[in-house]
Amino acid sequence: MLSLEAFQAGLSWLTILRKRDGFRSAFAGFDPSTVAAFDERDRERLMSDAGIVRNRAKIDTTIGNAAATLEVAATEGSFRAYLDRLVPGPPKPLPPDSEPGSLPATTAVSDALSKDLKRRGFRFVGSTIVYSFMQAVGLVDDHLPGCFRYRG
Secondary structure, X not given: OHHHHHHHOOOOHHHHHHOHHHXXXXXXXXXXXXXXXXXXXXXXXXXXXOOOOOOHHHHHHHHHHXXXXXXXXXXXXXXXXXXXXXXXXXXXXXXXXXXXXXXXOOOHHHHHHHHXXXXXXXXXXXXXXXXXXXXXXXXXXXXXXXXXXXXX
């Protein structure tokens, strides 16, 4: 999900969602061990793959972030254990009077996680991307009242 969030930067989510299967195929199901081992031939293959967003910086970032993910897993036990340590949980629902304009793009937690990810060598992990990642993987509950997913 973090890779898809990085690819989405500057684009619409619909573009990424339409290419999601292409991304999974092109990046070997986002298996960090496999992706971290991609070489220049793989980069060229990805740059010619119309099933994904062909952006050299984002492709290189995905490969580098896969290697950084392996390092985090080696030091923290798993990437999930790392997130559990840095992101307090479980996520709390929004107050019943929340409105679309009141949703944050970043939080103190996404700021801290972004900073730590960057320190560990991750790229394309600004606080807004990290917050969106946190939403996508269920670390944040931003469902508004009226949404069928709202748990207030």
